[in-house]
Amino acid sequence: MLKAMRHPWLLLRICHWALLILVFVETLIFFRLVNDYGGRGVQRWTGPGFKPVKAAAVQIPENQHPKPPDSPSLPPLDPEWHSVNKKRIELLTSMCRNSSIGHLSHISVSKFVLDRIFVSDKHKILFCQTPKVGNTQWKKVLIVLNGQFPTVDDVPEGLVHDHDRNGLHRLSSLTPQEISHRLNTYFKFLMVRDPFERLISAFKDKFQQNPRDEPWYNEDIAPLIIAIYRKSHWDGALTLSDLHFEEFVRYLVDVGVRRQILDQLFTNRIIHWMTYTELCAPCEIQYSVVGHHETLEKDAPYILHAAGVEGLVSYPSFPPDITRYNRTKVEQYFSGISKRDIRRLFARYQSDFHLFGYPRPDFLLN
Numbered sequence: 001m002l003k004a005m006r007h008p009w010l011l012l013r014i015c016h017w018a019l020l021i022l023v024f025v026e027t028l029i030f031f032r033l034v035n036d037y038g039g040r041g042v043q044r045w046t047g048p049g050f051k052p053v054k055a056a057a058v059q060i061p062e063n064q065h066p067k068p069p070d071s072p073s074l075p076p077l078d079p080e081w082h083s084v085n086k087k088r089i090e091l092l093t094s095m096c097r098n099s100s101i102g103h104l105s106h107i108s109v110s111k112f113v114l115d116r117i118f119v120s121d122k123h124k125i126l127f128c129q130t131p132k133v134g135n136t137q138w139k140k141v142l143i144v145l146n147g148q149f150p151t152v153d154d155v156p157e158g159l160v161h162d163h164d165r166n167g168l169h170r171l172s173s174l175t176p177q178e179i180s181h182r183l184n185t186y187f188k189f190l191m192v193r194d195p196f197e198r199l200i201s202a203f204k205d206k207f208q209q210n211p212r213d214e215p216w217y218n219e220d221i222a223p224l225i226i227a228i229y230r231k232s233h234w235d236g237a238l239t240l241s242d243l244h245f246e247e248f249v250r251y252l253v254d255v256g257v258r259r260q261i262l263d264q265l266f267t268n269r270i271i272h273w274m275t276y277t278e279l280c281a282p283c284e285i286q287y288s289v290v291g292h293h294e295t296l297e298k299d300a301p302y303i304l305h306a307a308g309v310e311g312l313v314s315y316p317s318f319p320p321d322i323t324r325y326n327r328t329k330v331e332q333y334f335s336g337i338s339k340r341d342i343r344r345l346f347a348r349y350q351s352d353f354h355l356f357g358y359p360r361p362d363f364l365l366n
């Protein structure tokens with residue numbers, strides 16, 4: 001009850017009404033924006049000196065015997081992993097040129113993208129953050145590499161996401177010349193995982209478990225999604241029960257102006273469910289390594305080796321099973337979702353499937 005009297009609640013109600021009116025207007029005049037993301041209001045980054053950049057080649061000296069990492073649970077560097085990554089980069093490059101999915105995978109290297117990329121100048125590393133793919137641990141690795149803490153276990157949890165204090169600079173904070181230089185010469189990597197499993201993880205993490213105590217997901221974002229996408233919300237009152245995965249999906253697949261408005265209201269919190277393409281511009285920025293969450297125990301040592309920092313830092317240990325793709329879980333979450341919405345969801349995330357070699361989830365689509 002007390003909550004209802006708080007100021008943000010009034011704001012929320014105003015937003016509800018404004019949105020519902022917009023829904024009406026949209027339905028009446030069949031208004032659709034052609035360009036799904038044209039209206040997000042991100043500043044396009046068109047500074048001088050920017051041109052598409054070549055990947056810094058990953059050289060593994062033949063004669064250098066890789067040291068085993070300090071962490072006991074991670075196996076040592078797999079010599080095969082260089083060719084695994086090479087194949088991933090080749091697939092990415094060829095898919096970016098593939099005209100049948102090309103329109104989905106090309107975006108501009110906007111300020112929004114540059115905000116996602118963290119810089120370690122000391123070791124010439126750029127890391128593009130893809131939330132829900134184990135990024136906290138990679139940020140800890142970068143913080144250690146910057147020299148603030150001796151090991152990843154010493155980095156306080158609270159500091160990792162506190163970007164005013166953790167000393168991690170975003171690429172967007174630099175001048176166009178500095179950005180261009182780093183994109184051209186630094187080691188660049190990002191992490192990906194099965195796109196649908198990532199959405200489930202975002203939903204669980206933000207709307208069901210909320211371990212980091214971020215009240216805005218359930219107090220601001222969920223009620224707005226429910227107000228717009230719950231099938232029976234016109235029952236006299238704005239219901240505030242939990243957001244269902246089904247409604248979350250309906251929001252994600254909306255190609256109309258409603259989602260654009262919601263995304264504006266939700267600000268940067270949408271990074272948890274935006275595509276890798278939108279977050280990291282993988283067809284414009286030529287990444288040196290694409291790590292896969294599913295094979296993290298192989299990818300983490302390889303990335304540290306390829307970035308030239310193995311021995312300086314080790315990736316936190318973890319039980320390998322927790323990163324494996326879990327089809328049962330995916331089937332469970334999608335069991336209540338209509339085929340139509342699953343197909344739409346695949347349409348929205350298909351560039352992430354194609355560019356990074358994740359198989360089309362036919363068991364859900366057919």
Ligand SMILES: *[C@@H]1O[C@H](CO)[C@@H](O)[C@H](O)[C@H]1NC(C)=O
Pocket residue numbers: 094098099100101354
């Ligand atoms: C383009 O991508 C589609 C979808 O993955 C694939 O079926 C097709 O073979 C690709 N074409 C080329 C030329 O790679």
Ligand SMILES: *[C@@H]1O[C@H](CO)[C@@H](O)[C@H](O)[C@H]1NC(C)=O
Pocket residue numbers: 321326328329332
């Ligand atoms: C896969 O997900 C299901 C359902 O959430 C769970 O019961 C099961 O333990 C998971 N399997 C593994 C190997 O994590």
